[in-house]
Amino acid sequence: MPLPLLEEIQSQGKPVTRELMEKRARLFEETRGFFKNQGYLEVDTPLLAPYLIPESSIEIFKTDLLSPYRKNKELYLIPSPEIWMKRLLVQGSGNIFQITKSFRNWEQTGRLHENEFTLLEWYTLEADYKFSMEITEDYLSATAFLSDNPDMFKKPFLRLSMQEAFLENTGLDLEKLQDREHLFEKARELDLNPQNEDTWETLFHRIFVSLVEPRLPQDKPLFLYDYPTQAPCLAKKIPGTPWVERWELYIHGVELANCFTEETDREALREYFSREGLAKEKAEVKHSLDPLFPELFPKGFPKTSGVALGFDRLLMLLTDTPSLGGVIFFPLSDIVES
Amino acid sequence: MIKAGAIDKGTFLLIKEDPYVVVEREFVNPGKGAAFVRLKLKNLRTGQVLRPSMKTQDNVEEIQVTDKSCQYLYNDGESLHFMDTDTFEQFEVPVASFEDKVLFMKDGQSYKVVVWENEPLDIKLPLKEIYVITEAEEAIKGDTVTGATKTVTVETGLTVKVPIFIKQGEKILVNTETREYVERVNT
Numbered sequence: 001m002p003l004p005l006l007e008e009i010q011s012q013g014k015p016v017t018r019e020l021m022e023k024r025a026r027l028f029e030e031t032r033g034f035f036k037n038q039g040y041l042e043v044d045t046p047l048l049a050p051y052l053i054p055e056s057s058i059e060i061f062k063t064d065l066l067s068p069y070r071k072n073k074e075l076y077l078i079p080s081p082e083i084w085m086k087r088l089l090v091q092g093s094g095n096i097f098q099i100t101k102s103f104r105n106w107e108q109t110g111r112l113h114e115n116e117f118t119l120l121e122w123y124t125l126e127a128d129y130k131f132s133m134e135i136t137e138d139y140l141s142a143t144a145f146l147s148d149n150p151d152m153f154k155k156p157f158l159r160l161s162m163q164e165a166f167l168e169n170t171g172l173d174l175e176k177l178q179d180r181e182h183l184f185e186k187a188r189e190l191d192l193n194p195q196n197e198d199t200w201e202t203l204f205h206r207i208f209v210s211l212v213e214p215r216l217p218q219d220k221p222l223f224l225y226d227y228p229t230q231a232p233c234l235a236k237k238i239p240g241t242p243w244v245e246r247w248e249l250y251i252h253g254v255e256l257a258n259c260f261t262e263e264t265d266r267e268a269l270r271e272y273f274s275r276e277g278l279a280k281e282k283a284e285v286k287h288s289l290d291p292l293f294p295e296l297f298p299k300g301f302p303k304t305s306g307v308a309l310g311f312d313r314l315l316m317l318l319t320d321t322p323s324l325g326g327v328i329f330f331p332l333s334d335i336v337e338s
Numbered sequence: 339m340i341k342a343g344a345i346d347k348g349t350f351l352l353i354k355e356d357p358y359v360v361v362e363r364e365f366v367n368p369g370k371g372a373a374f375v376r377l378k379l380k381n382l383r384t385g386q387v388l389r390p391s392m393k394t395q396d397n398v399e400e401i402q403v404t405d406k407s408c409q410y411l412y413n414d415g416e417s418l419h420f421m422d423t424d425t426f427e428q429f430e431v432p433v434a435s436f437e438d439k440v441l442f443m444k445d446g447q448s449y450k451v452v453v454w455e456n457e458p459l460d461i462k463l464p465l466k467e468i469y470v471i472t473e474a475e476e477a478i479k480g481d482t483v484t485g486a487t488k489t490v491t492v493e494t495g496l497t498v499k500v501p502i503f504i505k506q507g508e509k510i511l512v513n514t515e516t517r518e519y520v521e522r523v524n525t
Binding site: 055057106108109110111112113192193195201202205206208209210213214231232233248255258 | 389
């Protein structure tokens with residue numbers, strides 16, 4: 001059989017340049033060096049899992065472990081390494097980081113979304129989300145040399161609470177708009193076409209995506225912090241407020257990283273699992289829930305903060321590339337569409 | 339009705355009784371939230387631009403349009419006049435709705451006009467079109483910098499940046515989407 005010509009191979013999707021290979025390699029090196037110097041241990045965990053943490057906003061890739069003698073077993077490609085890394089934490093790992101592939105199904109691919117992507121995730125013990133802001137600033141400052149516009153990635157970054165962001169861009173006092181009917185009315189007044197079946201969370205996201213996110217300051221990276229409790233996630237609640245200890249980092253309007261002070265309270269975790277588990281029943285791909293996760297953290301486990309950062313998105317921003325496909329070798333969106 | 343997630347660039351929509359074409363579409367997934375789509379829409383009656391965001395599960399009214407072959411006759415300043423080449427029927431559309439297109443359109447040329455319930459909504463331009471240069475400055479002597487450009491005007495009034503060797507009366511190929519010079523045409 002004749003060997004395929006180089007041109008034929010290169011014509012399948014965009015060719016990968018040596019320059020891009022070097023840039024990715026340099027970001028890997030810099031990331032590993034940075035976290036190692038800060039005392040974090042690098043770990044690597046499985047991509048296939050028999051159960052997951054439920055997240056109703058994410059669709060999952062499913063596969064089967066075949067057995068000739070027993071029932072086949074469903075396995076899932078991880079949407080993030082969280083499920084494993086938190087197990088390592090309770091087993092005494094200390095501060096850890098990982099760069100790993102992660103998978104999200106269904107997500108409409110495009111400028112900022114690929115089904116398979118690289119995630120940098122790290123956990124810090126005895127730390128909260130405010131501490132994670134500082135280490136994130138230090139990490140990005142350390143990668144700034146890869147950019148033609150290094151000042152953009154150097155600290156200090158901007159900090160804005162969700163409450164302030166809503167007030168500034170929509171005039172809405174979100175803290176006082178905690179019931180669904182009031183928020184629905186406001187969304188209608190703002191001509192955002194809210195639907196009768198919208199939950200508080202959906203209404204919040206409608207307003208956020210339409211009027212807040214596009215108007216966030218873009219001249220420096222921005223920590224948008226204190227997210228509403230009514231958008232369920234695994235972040236610790238701030239007592240006496242409708243907020244949780246969570247931030248997202250935006251650079252040039254691109255959502256780059258997500259951080260929590262991790263919820264470790266059993267009751268709160270059980271409640272999250274039963275609520276999100278129920279919501280997950282409407283998902284296209286249903287999956288088993290991790291039975292141990294809600295019981296994972298012993299009483300008195302130290303405060304812990306975790307950050308997940310889109311590694312490809314960071315490279316895209318550093319190199320001023322217009323889309324994710326430009327910084328990933330053989331992006332799935334390219335292969336599938338051709 | 340279609341789901342907002344199924345909308346593509348070039349989809350025609352009916353919003354509050356006005357027809358729109360989708361100019362840009364981008365998916366956004368706010369962290370831990372449902373999928374949304376951010377759109378840039380152009381009102382085909384007024385030219386007004388809307389930038390709505392919708393949940394991908396929201397329903398939107400899509401309109402079914404047809405393409406008609408039409409000859410572009412002339413522009414009287416307020417309206418563009420066309421003739422349907424099948425029925426020889428003449429009709430006009432307001433210039434205001436097609437300001438971004440009119441500079442690319444040549445009198446007497448055939449175009450596909452997008453029609454919805456007898457209402458012309460859009461004019462499809464060929465991706466590349468040949469134009470004759472009607473006004474061009476002489477290249478400045480001694481200016482031999484590679485890649486140097488100058489601005490010329492073509493018969494439709496469109497201005498294009500071209501390499502300095504292009505002269506008045508010559509023909510050039512222009513990309514109608516990017517408004518960029520492609521090459522000189524020798525005929």
